[in-house]
Amino acid sequence: MSTATLKTTELNTNATIYPILFAISFVHLLNDSMQAVIPAIFPILEESMKLSFTQLGWIAFTLNMTSSVMQPLVGWYTDKTTSPYILPFGMGASLLGMIGIAYSQSFWMIILSVIGIGLGSAVFHPEGSRVAYMAAGSRRGLAQSIYQVGGNTGSSLAPIMTALIFVPFGQHGAIWFTSLAAIAIFVLMYVSSWYSRQLLKIKKPAITAKSSSTANASIKRKVSFAIGIIIFLVFARSFYFSGISNFYQFYLIKDYGLTITQAQVYLFVYMAAGVLGTFAGGPIADRIGRKNLIFWSITGTAPLAIFLPHAGLWLIFPLLFLIGFIINTSFAVTVVYAQELLPGRIGMVSGLIVGLAFGMGALGSVVLGKISDITSITATMMFVSFLPLFGLFTLFLPNEKTLRSGT
Template sequence: MSQQAVSQRREAPKASETTIYKILIVIGLCHLLNDAIQAVVPAMFPILEKSMGLSFTQLGMIAFALNMVSSVMQPVVGIYTDKKPMPFALPIGLAFTFIGVLGIGFAPNFGMIVISVIFIGIGSAVFHPEGSRVAYMAAGSRRGLAQSIYQVGGNTGQALAPLITALILVPLGQIGASWFSIAAALAVFLLIYIAKWYNEGLSSKPFMEKKKNTNQTNQTGLPKEIKRALVLILLLIFARSWYISGMTNFYAFYGIKEYTLTIKQSQLFLFAFLVSGAFGTFFGGPLADRFGKKKVISFSMLGTLPLSILLPHVSPAIAFIFLVLTGFILMTSFSVTVVYAQELVPGKIGTMSGLTVGLAFGMGAIGSVGLGYIADLIGLQMMIIGLGMLPLLGLTAFLLPSDQKVWEWNKQ
């Protein structure tokens, strides 16, 4: 059985094993631009809180509107495009983002801001499942690395949010957000190029062979073991997303209150957390290709726990170091969980991407409202302390099936 599997791998077409780095870099850059625009929303929270007098709950509702629209639509888009791929949905989605970011810059009230971020959420929902499919098609034999290149673009875009606040939004105010319409326009043009390559790839031999395998998978239901593994992956994403949401949306306020930092200084702390997370995302994929996906996922959760618990109780200098370490370790699992889910259910690339990444946005959305309400109710400091306990849920990673087991399930 194992010899047959090895011989099948040797007979596989070389084209399907080739990693197309040019496409991966371009789609990663588009991911960076998309998520940098999306990151403008939480980056504006300190400014909106002052200019419009918004409460933590209202700020959480803005994040909820952005992330919930994206998370609800992502699996829907993924399911549909698994059946009928839509290459040119990528630039169309970013056109919605273009409208949304312009709207934020000129929104006169809370209601218009919510409507604008819904447009950005729609663009993100369309982009992420199809962008992940492009990364999968261009991956060849290096799926972990390919997904890391794609996902690190998005995380780098998110990491730019504090710099956006310090360099653009603080001096220019709310209208500064409209400048990011230029980034959206650039992404649209790049995605037209990607869409043409994607469209040509749909008729290729490797893709058609994968399509046949997908049809076979559709005819049989998922075994209980795979369903159980998917539930565990979603639980891990839940814990990680709530923690990241709390840090992204509220840690700047914590730094201002507890450490007497300025807005610019607090954004640098947050930048350290996010940019180290981007590095963690990039290294997570290659590490998983070498050491195994389960090991990387388990390490990211176990390694984060002591740091997240101690973080609210240390000095500003130590907190900065802990933020760097926490961001790096926690985010090594980001792209790996996507690839793990895709390999659990082969042939459902868009669905699994929409479910895992989309769920991350959705859990972040619910977390934004819930954590904002808790901060208003018991105080920001107590909320941050409680937040540090969330990685405890991540220890369920040790219950995941091994990579070898997943590979055996795929061969049955």
Template sequence: MQASVEQRTNMQTVVYPILIAISIGHLLNDAMQAVVPALFPILESSMRLSYTQIGWIAFTLNMTSSILQPVVGLFSDRYPSPSFLPLSMGASLLGMIGLAFAPNFFFVLLSVLFIGFGSAIFHPEGSRVVYFAARARRGFAQSIYQLGGNTGNALAPLFTALIFVPFGQKGAVWFVIVAALGMIVLFWVSKWYAVQLHQVNKRRKETMGEKKQISQKIIFALILLVLLVFARSWYYAGISNYYQFYLMKYYDISIREAQLYLFVFMIAGAIGTVFGGPLADRFGRRNLIFASTLGTAPFALILPYVPLHFVLPIIFVTGFILSSSFATFVVYAQELLPGNVGMASGLIVGLAFGMGALGAVALGKIADVYTLKALMVMCSFLPLFGVLTFWLPKET
């Protein structure tokens, strides 16, 4: 009896050391991804890139890091390997070296491919580690994990202001150290992960005869979920890739000043992610997704028109509300597909965001053909897609 109670307690207790370590790994992985948009103002000036070319760099990064995630997730659901975690950082390390010394636009694209490959390999496996470490508190655990990623992304404006403005493109070489540190952390996590996989494979053999069909209701819910994340991704792409240029042009501020506003948006997103997971555990995943997506709309709609002194508080609230459901999307998908955690994670964090990366190119084209103002106004309507949440099934 006592052993049974202890076993149940262990199944409900979050494995904090692993959760924190994989979150640090997520931070380091996404910090290296953040180097790419952080370099946009530098590359735009030194290589004389158009907004469309900047969009293609963002597209290459996001499509590589995202569109491959469901494929990697499906493969790792069948053949999971702890070695994928440190190997993912190795690919990003090669990308950082290439990016630091890229002589032209096409070499930049090639370097970004390696960074994208590293991210595509890391995310499905990282989400599976979180799934194991979370026990019964999946919303909370996913929030801590996503906090690492969002914080890494939020550092992009600081990288621009503190590293790339003074040191230029070659400042990217410092991130080789970041990649090496990530490999050490993830190697330690992979040893714990290997033990969990052994236990899961053992249980799977005991229930090999049990197969569950994916119902039409689940397929419909997944399609809606992807559409919601797609709209969210386009809005996020508009702000993170082009809002800095909008601020510099229409408010006549410097590159360094523009990075402050972008940093506030991103760090607010990281804070929102922390609060969102526990709220979803308490009030329901569907309710949190609805409140976050549609709740962003009023602030997004007024952002292109407000005076500069109102931008900071509005962009903070926008980032906070928008990102509060980020972890919840992943957990909702995982619970729809409990037997394919890697594919579910890749589908939301990967495929949906990868399709959203098309927005980076399309939005850049809009900015080139029309104006940055037209781009920001168009983006402001995207959170209204939150009404689709009404058709998501409630959790049982």
């Protein structure tokens, strides 16, 4: 085990530190609010810069893939060498990216600005998840829910941003979000200071003997298999989420005749329900088990998702609320499940699972954008409606107790 791994393990024995959990959750809200600017501004960019659905897909791809590729790398690095003050440094990259979004005059300038925001997110997410793990004490599920609900709340603000900021002020409205980056940097300085003080209190533990190589090989096979299934489930969930968050607004506008502002209200219902689902997922998983919660979260969404494209306008509100709530109950739980599979690699596994979620959403954005250009936005919505059925693969996940016992 590395020094950083041992430190993280020892820190986890402390009592739950709620001020730090709420602080890192608040910054998660600010960080993901800035990320939400990108899909929120899509209708504005489509009209003002005459961008195609494919180009919009590439913008989302750039944002999500930048953070997806970098998050596991950042986590791997910080697992080996703790870097508390990398958090405010990364947020500085997001601040520069927000300035670029406000004043970009071409597609390629937008792409470069989005790279800055993606890099900032890549630094924040694995280290933010580590801070939540360190401050959790024995309440890992609750701590991760508190942390993740901040991010989901920030993401849910995208429709409100479009209706209240980008519709009246256009692209230049993005400049207001630089203040969010500045506030986040200030709060992260406080969090990083606490992080540093905690590390100074820890004595270097003695090196323990290695376990049986046979037992290790057996556990590694089970862990690798479980991580592979989790990755596939994240793929299905993120692909579906990408379809709703990035393109469903166009479906409502073109097929139901809604205005941009009206479409944002429906999208906000879905996002807001996701916030509630994220927070509820941890306590529910404590009662029924993480594997069971993941199964019912994704698979349970399937009937509603398949019916959604055929529903009348009056049914869309309740359907979006239920879909958003149910499918997001597994968001934080999936991260905790993966962390418990690899407790010595908290940063890397958090970056892998959360970063992978963004990466799969990035791939989905490009694919779905291309499908929309070739066929229609209606055909795209029909396609994504079947993705939650992949939740059936949860049945192949090993039980948490079985993995922990090594049998």
